[in-house]
């Protein structure tokens with residue numbers, strides 16, 4: 001009945017199942033024992049950040065409840081449960097393993113713990129297929145600050161690349177230093193045959209989208225600021241690189257969804273997918289993202305195209321993509337009956 005079935009851009013830390021996160025936060029001492037669910041919920045949804053940098057720090061809050069194998073696995077499990085209730089077909093969930101080593105886990109152990117949670121969820125919710133992307137982080141003043149940790153993530157993904165661990169991402173505050181300082185990480189990933197997406201042109205300069213293209217990204221996270229320059233937009237359209245748009249995340253509240261350049265990107269011929277980014281922070285779901293786009297004039301046909309683009313752009317095997325296409329076809333036929 002609806003096209004909102006495939007999410008390629010979904011952060012584990014921004015999409016926690018909050019009743020579980022609250023209980024875990026209390027148990028682990030992340031919040032005081034008397035913190036009620038309502039208080040936790042409102043802290044999770046705090047919006048009054050003065051700067052983008054301060055806004056990025058809000059991710060420390062959910063990350064602190066995922067510092068043990070058990071909690072990482074449970075977080076992944078409950079996210080898939082939520083997606084299953086939403087009748088989703090497929091999701092690529094991402095997280096940054098280097099953020100989960102505060103209590104002594106190695107990055108490798110953190111990745112395997114999330115894989116365990118996804119595996120457990122697969123048994124209980126077989127209708128949804130999932131994969132994992134590991135994020136490298138923009139952190140500190142420039143790429144050298146955590147270069148060692150970022151290279152470690154690349155090596156861990158190289159070792160664990162499978163039908164579960166599907167690829168890499170670059171996340172964090174994209175205006176941290178020179179974007180191209182991250183190129184050596186992706187040269188290495190490319191040489192290993194690891195697929196990757198890069199957050200670029202979201203909150204930062206649209207020129208970063210050009211940098212991500214130069215770094216041979218397979219997809220671009222957000223990328224909407226490529227419209228700042230006709231040449232950049234032209235390059236995105238020419239390359240047909242899939243853009244992972246996340247409307248709620250990119251909407252400034254005072255402007256609303258209509259201010260997003262989605263129509264402009266579609267009319268220019270860009271290859272668009274629609275995603276949630278951070279379901280809990282954004283209080284959203286993929287169905288809501290599609291609904292919001294419909295409400296600003298994106299046609300049903302165009303929305304279906306976004307879903308088909310997502311199936312094509314997924315990092316899973318061709319056989320799994322074919323299964324997704326089959327299911328989309330069935331869903332689309334239901335709609336027209």
Ligand SMILES: [Zn+2]
Nearest residue numbers: 011199221277
């Ligand atoms: Zn993101």
